[in-house]
Structures are given as structure tokens and as C-alpha cells.
Amino acid sequence: MADLIAIGKKAIPKVKLMNQYSGLIVSVTAALIGFSMGRIVILEYLNPFSIALLCAAMISKLNPYIIGFSIIAGSFSIKTPELLLKNMILVSLMLFAYLIISRTRLNNRVFFSIFAPLANLITGIFIFYFKYYYLYDMFMMIIESVMLCALINIYDKALDLIACIKRRNKISSEEIVSILLLIISSFLGASVYIWQLSIKNIVSIVLILLASFMGNIGTGAAAGIVFGMLQSLSGDIYPSAIGVYGICGLLSSAFKSYGRIMTILGFIIGNSVMTFYINGSTEVLIKIEEILAASIIFMFIPEKKVKNILLNKWRIETESTKIGEAYRLKDFTVERLQEISDVFKELAMSMNVGLGSKEYFSQLDAAEIMEKVVRDTCCKCGMYSSCWKQEFYGTYQKMFSALSKIERGDFNEDDRRHRIVDKCLFPEKIWDRLKYHYDIYRYTLTWKKKIDSGRYALSHQLQETAKLIGGLANKFNVNIEFDKNLEEEIMVTMDKIGIHLDHVSAVKGKDSIEIDMRFRNCGGKRECVSKIIPEIRKITGKHFIKADASCCVTGRDGCLLKLREVHKFSIVTGIARKQKQTSSVSGDNYSLLELKDGKFYMILSDGMGSGPRAAMESGMAVSLIEKFLAAGYDQNTALEAVNSLLLIKSDDDNYATVDMTIINQYTGDVEFLKVGAVSTFIKYKDRVDVIRNSSLPAGILDKIDVEFNRRKIGDGDFVVMITDGVLEANEKDLDKEKWLEDMIYNIDTRNPKKMADIIMEKCLEKSKGQTPDDMTVLVAKIWKSA
Numbered sequence: 001m002a003d004l005i006a007i008g009k010k011a012i013p014k015v016k017l018m019n020q021y022s023g024l025i026v027s028v029t030a031a032l033i034g035f036s037m038g039r040i041v042i043l044e045y046l047n048p049f050s051i052a053l054l055c056a057a058m059i060s061k062l063n064p065y066i067i068g069f070s071i072i073a074g075s076f077s078i079k080t081p082e083l084l085l086k087n088m089i090l091v092s093l094m095l096f097a098y099l100i101i102s103r104t105r106l107n108n109r110v111f112f113s114i115f116a117p118l119a120n121l122i123t124g125i126f127i128f129y130f131k132y133y134y135l136y137d138m139f140m141m142i143i144e145s146v147m148l149c150a151l152i153n154i155y156d157k158a159l160d161l162i163a164c165i166k167r168r169n170k171i172s173s174e175e176i177v178s179i180l181l182l183i184i185s186s187f188l189g190a191s192v193y194i195w196q197l198s199i200k201n202i203v204s205i206v207l208i209l210l211a212s213f214m215g216n217i218g219t220g221a222a223a224g225i226v227f228g229m230l231q232s233l234s235g236d237i238y239p240s241a242i243g244v245y246g247i248c249g250l251l252s253s254a255f256k257s258y259g260r261i262m263t264i265l266g267f268i269i270g271n272s273v274m275t276f277y278i279n280g281s282t283e284v285l286i287k288i289e290e291i292l293a294a295s296i297i298f299m300f301i302p303e304k305k306v307k308n309i310l311l312n313k314w315r316i317e318t319e320s321t322k323i324g325e326a327y328r329l330k331d332f333t334v335e336r337l338q339e340i341s342d343v344f345k346e347l348a349m350s351m352n353v354g355l356g357s358k359e360y361f362s363q364l365d366a367a368e369i370m371e372k373v374v375r376d377t378c379c380k381c382g383m384y385s386s387c388w389k390q391e392f393y394g395t396y397q398k399m400f401s402a403l404s405k406i407e408r409g410d411f412n413e414d415d416r417r418h419r420i421v422d423k424c425l426f427p428e429k430i431w432d433r434l435k436y437h438y439d440i441y442r443y444t445l446t447w448k449k450k451i452d453s454g455r456y457a458l459s460h461q462l463q464e465t466a467k468l469i470g471g472l473a474n475k476f477n478v479n480i481e482f483d484k485n486l487e488e489e490i491m492v493t494m495d496k497i498g499i500h501l502d503h504v505s506a507v508k509g510k511d512s513i514e515i516d517m518r519f520r521n522c523g524g525k526r527e528c529v530s531k532i533i534p535e536i537r538k539i540t541g542k543h544f545i546k547a548d549a550s551c552c553v554t555g556r557d558g559c560l561l562k563l564r565e566v567h568k569f570s571i572v573t574g575i576a577r578k579q580k581q582t583s584s585v586s587g588d589n590y591s592l593l594e595l596k597d598g599k600f601y602m603i604l605s606d607g608m609g610s611g612p613r614a615a616m617e618s619g620m621a622v623s624l625i626e627k628f629l630a631a632g633y634d635q636n637t638a639l640e641a642v643n644s645l646l647l648i649k650s651d652d653d654n655y656a657t658v659d660m661t662i663i664n665q666y667t668g669d670v671e672f673l674k675v676g677a678v679s680t681f682i683k684y685k686d687r688v689d690v691i692r693n694s695s696l697p698a699g700i701l702d703k704i705d706v707e708f709n710r711r712k713i714g715d716g717d718f719v720v721m722i723t724d725g726v727l728e729a730n731e732k733d734l735d736k737e738k739w740l741e742d743m744i745y746n747i748d749t750r751n752p753k754k755m756a757d758i759i760m761e762k763c764l765e766k767s768k769g770q771t772p773d774d775m776t777v778l779v780a781k782i783w784k785s786a
Contacts, residue, residue, distance in 0.1 A: 026163050027063050034067040036186045038074020038087060045083060045128060048144045049185050050074070051090050051120060052151035053159075055112040058098045059152070060159040068095055086127050093119050113152050117145035151185075158182040187227075197290050205267070205286070205294035208245065210301065212252035213263050220256075221340060224249025241285045243347045244274045246340070248286070264295045277350070277455065344466035348459045369441060370399050373433045383423050395421050402431070406438050460640070481508045486540070490515070493535050499527065502558070511598060511666035512565040513540065514547075521559035528561050536563060567665035569715075570785040571600050574753030576760040578775040580610040580725075587614025588723045588776040589622045593629060594665075601629060602661040602780055604677070606723040610774050617656045625658070635660060635673055639706055643675075661719055663782065670719065672709040678727055679737050681744050682711060683718040688745045690737055715784035718755065720744055725773035729763035752779040 030053075037050040050071045057067045068091040075087040094116065101111055124141035157178035187200055204227040212220030228245030248270035255266035268291060275284045378384050387395045402420045419427045483506040494501050494517075503518040515536065522528075528546065536544050543566035579586035587610040593601040605621045607614030621642045628638035639658060659677030663670050672680055674693035682689040691709045713719070727736040740759075747758050756777040763775060 027066050029162060030057060030062055030159065031066045031070040033182065033186045034070035035074040035077075038071040038076075039078050040185070041078065041080060041083060045080070046140060046144045047075075047083060047087070048120070048148040048151055050087060051094065051116055052148050053155050053182075054091060054094050055116045055152045056155035056159050058094070058112060059108045059156045060163060062159060062163065064095060064098055082127050086123055089123050090116075090119060093123075109153070109156065113149050116152060117149045120148050121145040154178050154181055197287070197293055201286070201290045202294045202297070204245075205291055206297050206301075208249050209252060209263060209267060209294065209298045212249050212266075213256050213260060213298075214303075215253065217250060217253040218337075218340075220249035220253030221246050222249070222336060225340065225343060243343050243350075244271060244285050246343055247274045247347070260299055264291075264298065267291060274347075277458070341466045344462050348462035348466065365441060366400055366403050369403060369434070369437045370396070372437050373399070373430065376433050377426060377429050381425055383425060386423055387421055391421075399434075403434055403438065406435055482506060483508055483513070486513075489539055490517070490536065493539060494519075494532065497531055497535065499531065511664065513542070514565070515544065515563040517561045517563075519559060519561070528559075532561065533563065542566070565666070567598055567785060569663070569665045569668055569713075569782050571663060571665070572752055572781045572783070573602070574751065574756040574779045574781075576753075576756035576777040578725075578760060578764070578771045580774050581771045583611040583774070585612055585615045586776070587611060587618055587774045588725075589615065589618040590776060590778055591622045591626055593626055595629065598665045600663040600665055600780075602663070602719070602721060602778060604659040604721050604723065604776065604778055606657040606677070606725075606774065606776075608655050614656075614774070621656045621658055625660075635662070636706065639673070639675055657723075659721055661721060661780070663713070663719070663780070668713050668782070670711045670713050672707075672711070674707045674709075678722060678724045680722075681720040681741060682713065683720065683744055683747075684713075685716060688741050690741055692737075713782050715782065716750070717782050718744075718752065719780045719782070720755070720759070721778040721780075722759075723774060723776045725771070725775035726759070726763050726777060728773055729767040729771075729775065731767070750781070752781040755779045 034050065034053055037047070037053050040047045040049050054064060054067050054071060058064045072084070072088055072091055075084040078084075094112070097111075097115060101108060121141050121144075124144065125138065128137045128141065155178070158181070161179055187204070193199070208220065208223045208227055211223035215223075224245035224247070225242055228242035248267045251266035251270040252263045253266075255262040268288070271284055271286045271288075271291065275286075374388065378388060381387075398420050420430055424430060486506040487504050490504050490506065491501055494504075499519055501517055501519045503516075505516045507514045507516075517532070533544055533546075544563040545566050547562040547564045573592055575590065577586055577588065587607040589605050589607075591601070591603040593603065595601070603622050603625055605618035607617035607619075607621075624642050625635075625638045629635065642656070642658065655676070657676040657678075658674070659680065660673040661670060661680065662673070670682075672691045674680075674691070677693055679693065680691040682691070689711065691711075693707050722740075727740065730736050730739055733739045743759065743762055744755075747755055749755050749758065756779040759777045759779075760775065764771070
């Protein structure tokens with residue numbers, strides 16, 4: 001940019017001051033990058049990055065002298081004489097060539113792309129090959145020179161972007177890749193420590209926290225994995241820590257909705273937990289001091305500034321490339337999701353390492369207990385030599401027999417006065433110490449099993465998360481099926497009625513069709529409802545509604561209309577509940593959940609016993625299942641998560657029944673999943689079907705046994721779900737299910753709420769108004785809506 005001409009003694013124009021200020025920032029930034037790259041050493045003596053940066057600066061018309069000096073300073077700081085000598089020679093040659101070439105019309109890019117690799121090859125051979133005389137060094141010099149040629153052209157685009165970032169509104173994909181590679185490679189040499197804190201680690205943590213806070217849960221995990229790989233490549237950490245950074249990013253993203261402090265706390269929790277399980281000690285892989293330093297920086301970064309950069313700067317090159325880039329993005333996403341899935345699988349496998357399955361009392365355990373007893377009592381006794389030296393085997397066998405008696409539970413107070421060994425002077429003390437150390441052993445074993453159970457549960461959930469991510473990758477990899485014929489027909493039909501569409505897409509789903517249209521808005525005349533939807537119904541023969549009830553204006557005069565197929569079946573529910581007469585709350589919980597895929601979930605859970613504790617267990621089960629289903633997990637994974645949580649929640653018995661009915665509102669297919677739940681009843685027009693169950697509730701066994709049943713329902717049919725208190729209200733009839741089946745068949749009402757109330761009234765009549773257990777009746781009526 002040409003300098004502004006100063007006239008007389010006027011002040012320097014403001015524009016020139018701003019340009020000089022921007023130029024200073026660019027030069028300082030390039031110098032810092034040059035210093036960092038000067039410190040890079042890969043494969044013991046290679047560094048193609050620093051000279052490539054210098055050549056790119058010369059091509060981009062940046063100040064090469066500052067960058068050259070910073071490269072030499074960086075090389076000097078790592079105290080590697082051969083690499084320092086090589087960089088000094090190459091920097092001098094490049095600067096000398098620049099002085100000559102800048103006065104000619106030669107193409108700087110072509111010249112330095114040829115001259116720099118040749119100079120690097122000759123200098124490297126002179127310094128390294130003739131010193132060690134290895135053919136391997138010759139090949140390494142050739143590879144480094146080839147990399148240097150490629151990096152010059154990459155860094156050139158990145159430095160051009162840095163030099164004029166203020167004036168840029170659109171950035172190409174090549175420039176994005178170039179700037180990312182420049183940042184990544186500069187990290188390889190950023191091993192600078194201040195007060196024993198790694199600047200590279202601090203910056204990495206700041207960027208992971210930013211990605212977690214500004215992006216979604218996948219962004220934080222991906223950022224953690226990327227920077228973990230960078231740390232590993234530079235040799236600062238072990239490769240296993242890649243997963244630790246990934247988990248830290250994942251937990252930070254999960255807590256981002258609660259603010260920056262919780263985002264930081266998520267990172268700290270991830271670091272602590274994963275270090276304990278993977279490293280097996282309290283020596284953390286990521287220093288807490290570095291996390292705190294990064295957190296302070298993260299807290300002072302303005303959110304609006306970052307969002308402005310993300311929204312306004314990172315745009316694709318042209319509108320015509322959007323479709324092609326979308327497909328490339330899909331492939332990239334699938335690959336990255338699969339890599340993340342593999343990382344979770346590896347983490348899950350590492351959780352299983354060292355898990356014990358010890359269930360018995362071994363000779364070694366007995367020997368350790370007896371050794372402690374002898375040390376506490378016998379060593380101080382005058383008969384020690386007689387008992388444990390002269391008659392060792394006999395004494396050992398008698399002590400072992402006494403310990404076995406304690407293990408079997410046969411020990412009582414009378415045994416304390418009986419001598420284990422005839423010569424024993426302190427029998428009561430011996431018995432007490434045996435019992436004491438055995439109890440400690442059992443408590444330790446119990447808690448070890450609980451910890452192992454927790455590790456197993458965490459491993460299992462990581463495996464399920466890997467399956468979920470892998471499933472998402474497979475879903476991304478499935479090509480969307482468009483109905484081209486329907487799109488063309490819609491376009492022509494709309495044109496006939498005076499609505500000119502700019503765009504239309506008809507996507508075929510598994511059970512339905514979704515239609516998107518873009519057209520000039522009607523000025524609030526609601527033509528989408530009065531004209532478009534009726535015509536779509538005529539074309540397809542199906543009923544559609546607006547996915548968004550409001551007008552979606554996309555521009556100055558454009559409107560986006562999204563239509564989804566109306567559910568074939570609608571559902572109305574009715575509930576009747578009674579708590580146990582001696583309890584203040586009901587131990588039963590239920591939920592009704594409708595998801596975007598057209599499936600309607602009826603969830604009913606009965607906690608162990610009754611009262612607040614049962615309510616907590618069943619409520620936790622229902623809430624967890626809701627969240628898993630809403631997050632995209634299938635029902636099997638949700639049930640296994642509930643089972644795992646109940647298993648590790650307490651040392652007491654905790655279990656809850658789970659009863660799920662899943663109704664497909666497009667097809668009328670119904671799926672029943674039962675874990676320890678009582679029967680469900682389907683009332684058709686002419687009969688009642690009973691869906692039975694024989695599995696145990698969740699929270700009893702490590703592996704739950706889920707029973708599946710499938711049925712077809714239609715207009716006017718009912719689904720009746722109950723808890724065991726309803727059946728137990730009838731104490732006289734042996735076949736309680738038959739009694740309830742006949743009752744439901746004879747109920748003459750089409751109102752689900754009234755049906756639930758009638759069932760509850762009949763049950764209370766049988767129990768004479770008493771409620772010995774919590775009672776819940778959940779009724780759903782299915783009716784044809786389209």
C-alpha cells in the first residue's frame with residue numbers, strides 16, 4: 001500500500017497511523033511464529049518449517065529481517081549447534097538472495113521454491129551427512145527439502161491472510177487450511193516455560209476451552225484430541241494423553257451451558273478422573289497450575305469478539321461451491337467421528353485393565369492377616385519363640401482354623417475364652433485381633449469391588465458412547481434420498497397457481513416425507529396455509545402441516561416453508577394414581593415423550609418399596625431414560641445406563657422396574673420393552689391382549705434382561721399400563737391378570753381418562769378402599785388423525 005504524502009508540518013494521517021499499527025502487529029506476530037519455528041526439531045535434526053516461513057515472508061512482502069533474526073534466536077535457545085549453524089547459513093543465504101531478487105523482475109515464488117530446497121539440501125548434506133556418513137541422513141535431507149518446497153506455498157497463503165485480515169470478508173478453504181497448518185506447526189516449537197509453566201500447554205488449554213464454550217459438545221472433544229496429538233508429536237506427553245485432552249474437551253462442552261466457570265470445572269474434572277483411571281496415580285498429566293493460568297486468560301477473552309470472527313470471517317469462497325463442499329464436509333465429518341469413536345473404544349478398554357473378580361478368601365489373604373495379628377500380639381509375648389519358632393506349622397494351622405471359623409460366621413463370645421494354641425497367654429486378644437483384621441479385609445474387599453464396578457460402568461458407558469458416535473458417522477454417511485419427480489411436480493403446480501418457487505426439496509424419510517420450499521413472501525397473506533398445503537395434499541395424497549407455525553422470512557423478500565407429514569395416528573392419554581396409604585409420596589413415576597421421528601414413548605417405573613426412596617429411584621430411572629432418548633440414544637442403551645447407575649449408586653439394594661411402550665404414529669406399530677414390570681394390556685374392539693414379562697428389575701444384575709414384544713394397533717384401540725400395586729389390590733383371585741383382563745374388556749368408554757379412573761375404582765373396591773402399595777394406571781387411546 002502506497003504511503004500517504006505528508007504536506008508541510010501536518011500530523012500524520014490517521015489512516016497511515018492505523019496501517020503502521022497494523023503492520024507492527026503483523027510483524028510482531030510473524031516474529032513470534034518465527035521464534036517458535038526456529039525451536040522445532042523433529043526426528044532429531046530436521047526443521048523445514050522455519051526457512052519455509054522466511055521464504056513465504058519474502059514472497060508476501062513482509063519484513064524478512066525480523067523473521068530471520070527471530071528464527072536464529074529460536075534456534076539458539078534450544079542449544080543444538082548443528083541446527084543453529086544450518087539455520088544461520090540458510091537465513092543468510094535467503095536474505096542475500098532476497099536483496100538481489102528484489103531488484104529484478106523475477107518471480108519470487110518460483111525462485112524461492114527452487115532455491116531454498118536446493119540450498120537446504122546442500123547445507124544439510126555438508127553439516128550432517130559428511131559428519132556422520134549415513135545414507136539415512138542423505139534421504140532425510142531430501143525429504144526435508146521436499147517438505148520445505150511444499151511449506152513455502154502453504155505459508156505464503158497464510159501470511160497473506162494475516163497481513164490483510166482486517167480487509168477480508170470471505171476466506172477460501174485453502175486459506176483456512178494454510179492458517180491452521182501455520183498455527184499447528186508453530187505449536188511444535190513453543191516449548192517455552194515461565195515459572196515452570198509451559199506456554200504451549202497454556203495456549204492449548206485456552207483454545208480447547210474456547211472451542212468447548214463457543215461450539216457444541218463434539219467441538220470441544222475434537223479440539224482436545226487435536227491439541228493432544230500436537231503435544232504428543234512434539235514429544236512432551238505420552239500418546240495416551242490424547243484421550244485425556246479429548247475427555248476434558250468433552251466435559252467442558254457438556255458444562256458450557258452453566259457458564260465459563262463450569263466449563264473450566266468440566267476440564268479439571270476430566271483431567272482428574274481420567275488421570276486416576278489411566279495413570280493409576282494422583283500425578284496428573286496436565287498440571288493444575290497450567291489449567292489455572294489458562295482459565296484466567298479464558299475468563300478475560302471477550303465472547304462477542306470471538307463470535308464476530310466466527311460468524312463474519314470464516315465463509316466459503318463462492319456460492320457455487322456450497323453443494324460440493326457440503327459433500328466433502330460430510331466425508332470429513334464421518335472420518336473424524338469414526339476417529340473419535342475409536343478413541344472412546346480405546347478409553348473403554350483401558351478402563352477394564354486391572355479389574356479384579358476376586359470372590360474368595362485365599363491362603364495369601366489369611367497369611368497377611370495372621371502376620372498382622374502376630375505383629376500386634378505374639379511378638380511381645382514371652383511364648384513367641386515356643387509357638388512360632390519351635391511349633392510353627394502347628395500354630396499356623398490352628399490360627400488358620402480360627403480365621404476360617406470367623407470367615408464362616410461361626411464365631412461367638414464364648415470362643416474368645418478358648419485358647420487357639422494351648423500355650424497361649426492372651427487368647428481373648430488373639431481372637432479380637434483376628435476378628436478386627438478380618439473385618440478390615442472384608443471392608444476393603446467390598447469397596448474394591450464397588451470401585452471396580454464403577455470402572456466397569458464407566459467403561460461400558462464409554463463403549464456405548466463410541467457406538468453412538470459410530471452410529472452418527474454411519475447416519476452421516478447415508479446419502480439423502482431426494483424425490484426428484486415430486487419436486488418437479490410441486491414446482492410446476494405452484495407455478496400454475498402463481499407461486500414461483502426459488503427452490504424446492506422433497507426428502508424421503510423412513511416413514512414420511514419432508515418438503516422445503518423457498519419463495520417470495522406473500523406479505524402476511526398466509527398463502528402457505530391457504531394455497532400451498534392444499535395443493536401439496538392433492539399431489540401426494542398425504543396430509544402436511546407446517547413444521548414451524550410462524551412465517552420464516554429468510555431475506556428481504558424471501559420465505560422458507562418447511563412441511564412435515566401429519567402423523568397417521570394421534571394419541572390421547574389418561575392417568576389415575578394412588579399412593580400407599582402409609583406414604584406421603586408415590587413410589588411410581590411416569591413420562592410421556594414425543595420425539596421428532598414420530599415415535600411416542602410411554603414410560604412407567606416402580607421403585608423398590610414405597611415412599612420417598614422409591615420415588616427417587618423410579619424418578620431417576622424415568623428422567624435418565626428421557627434424557628438418553630432425547631439425546632439420540634436407543635432405548636436399549638438408556639435401559640443399560642439406568643441399570644448401571646442403580647448398581648453403583650449405593651451398597652444397599654436398589655432396583656426399579658421399567659415399562660416402556662413405543663408407538664410409531666406413522667405406521668401404528670407398537671413395541672413393548674419390559675424390565676421387571678408387570679403385564680400391559682391392549683384393548684382392541686373385540687378382545688384384550690396381555691403383554692407379559694418374566695425378567696428381573698433394573699439394578700439387580702450386571703446385565704439386564706429386556707423382553708421385547710411387538711404388536712399392531714389401529715383407530716380406537718387402547719394401551720393400558722399398570723404397576724404391581726394395581727394387581728395386588730385383588731388378594732382373592734389367584735389369576736389376577738385374567739381378572740384385570742376381563743375388567744378392561746367390559747369397560748364401556750372411549751375416554752382414556754375415564755377408563756383409568758374406572759380401573760382404579762374397581763381395584764379400590766377389591767381392596768376395600770385400602771392402598772397397600774402404590775398404584776398407577778396409564779391409558780393411551782389411539783385414533784386415526786389423517
